Amino acid sequence: MKATLIHRFLIGCLFIFLSGISYTSFADDAWENASGWWNQTDIPAFDKSSIKKQMPLIKVKGNQFVTGSGNEVIFRGASVADPDKMQNEKRLTKEHFAVLKKWGANVVRLPVHPSAWRKHGKKNYLLMLDKIIGWSNELEMYVILDWHSMGNLKSEMFQNASYYTARGETFDFWRTVSERYVGVNAVAFYELFNEPTVFNGRLGVVSWAEWKALNEEMITIVQAHNPQAICLVAGFNWAFELKSVATAPIEKDNIAYVSHPYPMKVKAPYEENWDKEFGYVAKQYPIFATEIGYQLAGDKGAHIPVIDDGSYGKRITDYFGARKISWVSWVFDPDWSPQLIKDWNYEPTMQGKHFREVMLKENKPIK
DSSP states (O other): HHHHHHHHHHHHHHHHHHHHHHHHHHHHHHHSSSGGGGGGSOOOOGGGGOOOSOOOEEEETTEEEEEETTTEEOOOOEEEEHHHHHTTTTTSSSHHHHHHHTOOOSSEEEEEEEHHHHHHHHHHHHHHHHHHHHHHHHHTOEEEEEEEOOOETTTEEEESSGGGGOHHHHHHHHHHHHHHTTTTTTTTEOOOSSOOOTTTTOOOOHHHHHHHHHHHHHHHHHHHHHHTTTEEEEEEEHTTBBBGGGGGGOOHHHHHHEEOGGGGOOOOSSSHEEEEEEEGGTTOOOOEEEEEEOTTTTSTTOOOTTTTSOOOOHHHHHHHHTTTTTEEESSSSSSSSSSSSSSOOOOOOOOHHHHHHHHHHHHHOOO
């Protein structure tokens, strides 16, 4: 009896052992010979052969943006409208971006609204981005990819439907584009979230520690796919104030901070108040003011916080110049406000004239 039990036990062990070998062998064979079934997609990769000449790689050094040669770069440019709007109006053309280059811009910001991203789907939206990135590279303008949401990513409550997203969607967007454009030096900047705000509690609550952790997770995702990507981190109050950076800075490399210091955000003394809210950060880290702009109260689309008597333009660009802060004006479109152009003949508005003059005077070839 005992011999029979021992015999059966040994046979069972042998069966389990052989089954394990068979399963392992099958699994290994499937993994090695499945032709990438686990990673198949209907989205074609970005054609990097379309980049005939790479632009200088930009990186962060102390509180500066520099090229690989160590030359400091200050960026001055403009935001265009969402590629969705440009395509709808047949303005998604190289000529549109060539005009911006003629204005002297060395950077263009691409605002990607989550609603437009979903409307087109990844595949079609990426094809629009591919075109713009190719044109921008040819025209020697760097690109900021901006996830153009407005609200509280922690609570997933947003200012209106066009900005609605979710943490998972936001993280996936950054995984997608950082992997796609790795090695394309023109795509230098990844603006993680356009304008964080709780809207006076209407969109819930979020602490700086929580917002910091969310940004550090997004930076981890982006830089895991593209270690050379510069991530841009916005502060609270619709990306205006950066007071918490003094005691709890982002604990990641190759990052810069964002502010949107529109004219109605502070009162006189302007320079002193700008220093308190965000400008002090420029002593230690790069700042990129990725939205600035102004218009008169009677202008088309005038709204808080962009209304001004016309004095803001010189004041803000002088302030940035003294502190070597990079900036992007809003917006190279005749409809969204404050407008840089009056019409599709590209006649500049009041602010358009000022920012164009500064770009043409101050921007030099990047080497």
